[in-house]
Amino acid sequence: MLEIEIDGKKLTVPQGSTVIEAAHSIGTYIPHFCYHKKLSIAANCRMCLVEVEKAPKPLPACATPVTDGMKVHTNSDMARNAQKGVMEFLLINHPLDCPICDQGGECQLQDLAVGYGNSASRYQEEKRVVVGKDMGPLISAAEMTRCIHCTRCVRFTEEIGGFQEIGMANRGEFSEILPFLGKTVNSEISGNVIDLCPVGALTSKPFRYSARPWELSRRKSVSPHDGLGSNLIVQVRTGQVMRVLPLENEAINECWLSDRDRFSYEGLNSEERLRVPMIKHGGVWHETDWQTALEYVVKGLNGVSADHGKDAIGVLASPYSTLEELYLVQKLARAFGVNNIDHRLRRSDFRGDEAQQGVQWLGSTILELVSAKSVLLVGSTQRKEQPLLAARLRQAVKKGTELNVLHYAADELLTRVNAGIVLPPQAWVAALGGVLKAVLGLKEGSTTTLDVSAIDVSEDAARIAASLVNAESAAIVLGNVAQHHPDFSQLLMLAQEIGRLTGARFGLTTEAGNSVGAELAGALPKRGPLGTTVTAGLNAREMLASPRKAYVLLNTEVEFDSYDSQQAVAAMKAAETVIALSAYKGQGLLDYADVLLPIAPFTETAGTFVSMEGRVQSFNGVVRPLGEARPAWKVLRVLGNMLGLSGFAYDSVEEIRGECLKAGTDVSANLSNTLSSMPVDFSVAATAGLIRAGEVPMYHADAICRRSPPLQLTAEAAAPRAYVHGSVLQQLGLEEGAAVVAVQGDSQVTLPVAVDNRLAAGVVRLACAHPTTVALGGLFDRIELKRGA
Amino acid sequence: MAVFVKGVIFDGVDTTQPDCWRLAAYEARGGYQALRSILQAQMPQEDVIAEVKNSGLRGRGGAGFPTGLKWSFMPRSFPGDKYVVCNTDEGEPGTFKDRDILRYNPHALIEGMIIAGYAMGTRVGYNYIHGEIFAEYELFEAALDEARAAGYLGENILGTGFSFDLFAHHGYGAYICGEETALLESLEGKKGQPRFKPPFPASFGLYGKPTTINNTESFASVPFIIRDGAQKFLEAGKPNNGGTKLFSVSGHVNRPGNYEIPLGTPFSALLEMAGGMKDGSRLKAVIPGGSSAPVLPGEVMMDLTMDYDSISKAGSMLGSGAVIVMNDQVCMVKALERLAYFYHEESCGQCTPCREGTGWLYRVIHRIENGQGRPEDLDLLNSVGNNMAGRTICALADAAVFPVRSFTKHFRDEFEYHIEHRKCLVEHKWC
Numbered sequence A: 001m002l003e004i005e006i007d008g009k010k011l012t013v014p015q016g017s018t019v020i021e022a023a024h025s026i027g028t029y030i031p032h033f034c035y036h037k038k039l040s041i042a043a044n045c046r047m048c049l050v051e052v053e054k055a056p057k058p059l060p061a062c063a064t065p066v067t068d069g070m071k072v073h074t075n076s077d078m079a080r081n082a083q084k085g086v087m088e089f090l091l092i093n094h095p096l097d098c099p100i101c102d103q104g105g106e107c108q109l110q111d112l113a114v115g116y117g118n119s120a121s122r123y124q125e126e127k128r129v130v131v132g133k134d135m136g137p138l139i140s141a142a143e144m145t146r147c148i149h150c151t152r153c154v155r156f157t158e159e160i161g162g163f164q165e166i167g168m169a170n171r172g173e174f175s176e177i178l179p180f181l182g183k184t185v186n187s188e189i190s191g192n193v194i195d196l197c198p199v200g201a202l203t204s205k206p207f208r209y210s211a212r213p214w215e216l217s218r219r220k221s222v223s224p225h226d227g228l229g230s231n232l233i234v235q236v237r238t239g240q241v242m243r244v245l246p247l248e249n250e251a252i253n254e255c256w257l258s259d260r261d262r263f264s265y266e267g268l269n270s271e272e273r274l275r276v277p278m279i280k281h282g283g284v285w286h287e288t289d290w291q292t293a294l295e296y297v298v299k300g301l302n303g304v305s306a307d308h309g310k311d312a313i314g315v316l317a318s319p320y321s322t323l324e325e326l327y328l329v330q331k332l333a334r335a336f337g338v339n340n341i342d343h344r345l346r347r348s349d350f351r352g353d354e355a356q357q358g359v360q361w362l363g364s365t366i367l368e369l370v371s372a373k374s375v376l377l378v379g380s381t382q383r384k385e386q387p388l389l390a391a392r393l394r395q396a397v398k399k400g401t402e403l404n405v406l407h408y409a410a411d412e413l414l415t416r417v418n419a420g421i422v423l424p425p426q427a428w429v430a431a432l433g434g435v436l437k438a439v440l441g442l443k444e445g446s447t448t449t450l451d452v453s454a455i456d457v458s459e460d461a462a463r464i465a466a467s468l469v470n471a472e473s474a475a476i477v478l479g480n481v482a483q484h485h486p487d488f489s490q491l492l493m494l495a496q497e498i499g500r501l502t503g504a505r506f507g508l509t510t511e512a513g514n515s516v517g518a519e520l521a522g523a524l525p526k527r528g529p530l531g532t533t534v535t536a537g538l539n540a541r542e543m544l545a546s547p548r549k550a551y552v553l554l555n556t557e558v559e560f561d562s563y564d565s566q567q568a569v570a571a572m573k574a575a576e577t578v579i580a581l582s583a584y585k586g587q588g589l590l591d592y593a594d595v596l597l598p599i600a601p602f603t604e605t606a607g608t609f610v611s612m613e614g615r616v617q618s619f620n621g622v623v624r625p626l627g628e629a630r631p632a633w634k635v636l637r638v639l640g641n642m643l644g645l646s647g648f649a650y651d652s653v654e655e656i657r658g659e660c661l662k663a664g665t666d667v668s669a670n671l672s673n674t675l676s677s678m679p680v681d682f683s684v685a686a687t688a689g690l691i692r693a694g695e696v697p698m699y700h701a702d703a704i705c706r707r708s709p710p711l712q713l714t715a716e717a718a719a720p721r722a723y724v725h726g727s728v729l730q731q732l733g734l735e736e737g738a739a740v741v742a743v744q745g746d747s748q749v750t751l752p753v754a755v756d757n758r759l760a761a762g763v764v765r766l767a768c769a770h771p772t773t774v775a776l777g778g779l780f781d782r783i784e785l786k787r788g789a
Numbered sequence B: 001m002a003v004f005v006k007g008v009i010f011d012g013v014d015t016t017q018p019d020c021w022r023l024a025a026y027e028a029r030g031g032y033q034a035l036r037s038i039l040q041a042q043m044p045q046e047d048v049i050a051e052v053k054n055s056g057l058r059g060r061g062g063a064g065f066p067t068g069l070k071w072s073f074m075p076r077s078f079p080g081d082k083y084v085v086c087n088t089d090e091g092e093p094g095t096f097k098d099r100d101i102l103r104y105n106p107h108a109l110i111e112g113m114i115i116a117g118y119a120m121g122t123r124v125g126y127n128y129i130h131g132e133i134f135a136e137y138e139l140f141e142a143a144l145d146e147a148r149a150a151g152y153l154g155e156n157i158l159g160t161g162f163s164f165d166l167f168a169h170h171g172y173g174a175y176i177c178g179e180e181t182a183l184l185e186s187l188e189g190k191k192g193q194p195r196f197k198p199p200f201p202a203s204f205g206l207y208g209k210p211t212t213i214n215n216t217e218s219f220a221s222v223p224f225i226i227r228d229g230a231q232k233f234l235e236a237g238k239p240n241n242g243g244t245k246l247f248s249v250s251g252h253v254n255r256p257g258n259y260e261i262p263l264g265t266p267f268s269a270l271l272e273m274a275g276g277m278k279d280g281s282r283l284k285a286v287i288p289g290g291s292s293a294p295v296l297p298g299e300v301m302m303d304l305t306m307d308y309d310s311i312s313k314a315g316s317m318l319g320s321g322a323v324i325v326m327n328d329q330v331c332m333v334k335a336l337e338r339l340a341y342f343y344h345e346e347s348c349g350q351c352t353p354c355r356e357g358t359g360w361l362y363r364v365i366h367r368i369e370n371g372q373g374r375p376e377d378l379d380l381l382n383s384v385g386n387n388m389a390g391r392t393i394c395a396l397a398d399a400a401v402f403p404v405r406s407f408t409k410h411f412r413d414e415f416e417y418h419i420e421h422r423k424c425l426v427e428h429k430w431c
Ligand SMILES: Cc1cc2nc3c(=O)[nH]c(=O)nc-3n(C[C@H](O)[C@H](O)[C@H](O)COP(=O)(O)O)c2cc1C
Pocket: B058, B059, B060, B061, B062, B063, B064, B065, B067, B070, B087, B088, B089, B090, B091, B092, B175, B176, B177, B178, B179, B180, B181, B213, B214, B215, B216, B218, B394, B395, B396, B399
């Protein structure tokens, strides 16, 4: 520890601190622009110049390491003069038209100019004008004249984004911040540069000129879009969400947000929002009132149950719903006598349901995961599944973590990969078995009950095993792809075995904001709330494979959210009644549902999400429900009462939460990835044909982001193509860009084919959750490609 | 351009001979003897460094930092990669000495760098050559080939087990890449802009590894120091200013060119060597150390000797040794405008004071030169300069300010006249 003095205040700081860190630790503010605690030090703005005793010149506080006995003056004549001098330089070429700048009111330059600027400029020469740049649909770089060249944006893309997408070209006064020629900024976490930019150079394209910061109120919330549980500040004006910003939480999202978290709010007020209850009569939709609609629902459910029995009813819920909603929907169903409940619509392998001991989760905290010395990602398209977790893992790799991957594509992770196995999905069980076998070889005297004798250990499997065995701490993580994989339970079983032998933690990076909450709430066919025993029902797959007569859909569009969309839609169409509680009236719902109950998205209701690390995060609605929409918990409460069920007399969300979580919020005792022993089949299915790798595109993951116009304008949201390895294209005799007919069973779609040589041969990467591919079948089932017409 | 040969680097080099740069010619002049003697005697590294220290050699790149001391900062026993880097980026107006070393005596530099590599325990060196000199770059590559073929470079040099290789890197012509850390960035393939220091290159240099950077002339002086001894080098100059120095004399003299003379030689003698003032014109001002050095009035210069201490006592600096001589035909406003334009063009643009200040300075001077000066402009120039100097990442901002301060100080009357009368005090042909 070093003893220093800042403005006469004595303090001790750790060796290696900078003057600005020391000052901030005692609440002494030093003006700065380029400095940012999460970025490397550039020391270029010079705003932070301070006087250090014995130094002849003012020194930049952000870059000056503290030395023992150092005496710093942040406000002396020398310091003030230097700071004012820098401010003058910053302003000479900066437009002095804050009233027409979008950043006005939340501009660091404007704020500091009040304290350090002069009332009139001594600069009488011509001012610089810089032409605007195109950074894509999310970031506006129209006013680059305002840029003060702090390079925060540049450093962000390079250091946090993992890939430099913004640079400073040219020299001196002619320096310009710009994306690479002809390119836009496509990082999945690009929007953070808007927060980082201290001036109005980079602003939010959707938000631009729509409101002034002082007109907005700030409300806390939690992102539903992935399992991370990023903390949000939602800014609202007159009942409308105007903007979403990060709420700093070092344990989760630090000070960042993914673009999905940041820009999906634009989908909240989409034209497709369902504002009033609707009933379909004779194929025609009619708006109606709540009473009528609910009576219709009650009649429908009672009718089906009388005609076909309770087992003819299935409940499909979305893990993007709140804990309370999911708890109530399962409670209602079970009280009514329906046991067919599930939220795992995109899963295909339920063999582990019996073996499962608790609620599946990450297996550690996020911080524990990113501080593991070796990580094995199994079936995870990380950057698109949990963009911020991918960013954190990149930082971990910089600090020495070895990242290992098992996937069907050697995707660009923008970081160093220690070892990667790239194989088609059907070969993964054997591949992970290879890792297990290699671990056995490395750990003397260790044994397993699984029969790995016939498995070949590849070089990469051996390297992964060595990485896991040798690391001080290790983690195995199954991503979304692994969770949707037809051998999910087998992969999990193997992860458990490898974990047992190596001491590695294992778990899932859960898909949705409340995937863990859905399990806790008992929105499962074989487990009730907090794992209570229930009468077993059908899982999501079974409910669709053997169609029910009635479906209750909570917050889901099955054509986008299911493992096999073609099968799901067919089941819906064949049903007598489809009751949908939804915030949107999507085309699919309009086609197959017969009653639509408008419910509130997360911004319009109180509720709770439980993140992948088991963190219980409750939030309040930030605006009133749109139109006649109501929070789903209220709808379910009324429905419970109207169905004559007891126990639905709730007054508040807190009451439901208390009941669901047994009044506690410590759910850790319920979290467990342990599976009781299960056989593993290592044989690799014969692979004569191609297998579909059906992934959920980042901006089609949930109902809200699907409707966010700016996200839908990104390159990422472009219509799916069938990606194959070049060799596959050659075998098929097709050329890149050609139209192909993709066939799965008796369904088919026509779309362009594209080459991606990072893919394993034998795989067709063809996205789901998109209108152009809903006619297709299972995400990881056989697929055929034929020359299109 | 004449090269006067009298001293350390150009001793015995007959620049009229097209082959004077070749290995054979260099060896005939006693070249590579220093290297041989060190390697054969397995001279301890610290002894080599001590010899350089004792010679009083000060860095020829501008700052005059003692070379031996700099070498001693290198963590010699650091186990990983380490580098020696030569700075031949010479881009400062008035400076044109290093290119002549490449042109006429490249092996002196190569030998100096090998010795430096030996002394600091590095196996690899780079020479970063200014992007606007082409023939010299190619010639240096040819000299490297010769040295490699003769076993002076590469694995197991002269069979002694010491290995060192040296590579030339052609820059792109940016002045800022002469600043040592910008040079390193550029060498790494990045945009050439200075790094914040500390850390200094000795601990975090090329690719983050310990690195020593010296000017071409600094390295080229080393073979002499080793072969003929530190004392002889020191005595060639004066105390604390060891050796001879190359001066690039330009401007209104009859014979502009490079002159290698003992440090401590009177300026008047140098002027005489350069053939005296052009057409017998009157000496008005001299920039004694390259465009970044403060200008001095001619009469002050006539009393000075050409060495670090004397010039700095007079309020300027010896810098790179570029002597820009101006006669009474020169409009000092125009001359300063030209210099200010250079720094405005060459600022890398990272630091606010330099990025914004160099343009401001230039525009105000440009206005004055164009008859639109205002009475408050001279104070403004000084004030803007004060807000720049010493407040930036590298010394370019200071370099931009020194001429402004010194021109407006020593030749204030010309600036005032310009502002008041909207024209030159001096009648000359190019205003
Ligand atoms: C803007 C700027 C330009 C420079 N240009 C050169 C140059 O062209 N050649 C050079 O040797 N040193 C140049 N220097 C000095 C170098 O940074 C460094 O001090 C020098 O190469 C060290 O070598 P020496 O110790 O042998 O002088 C420059 C410095 C600055 C600030």
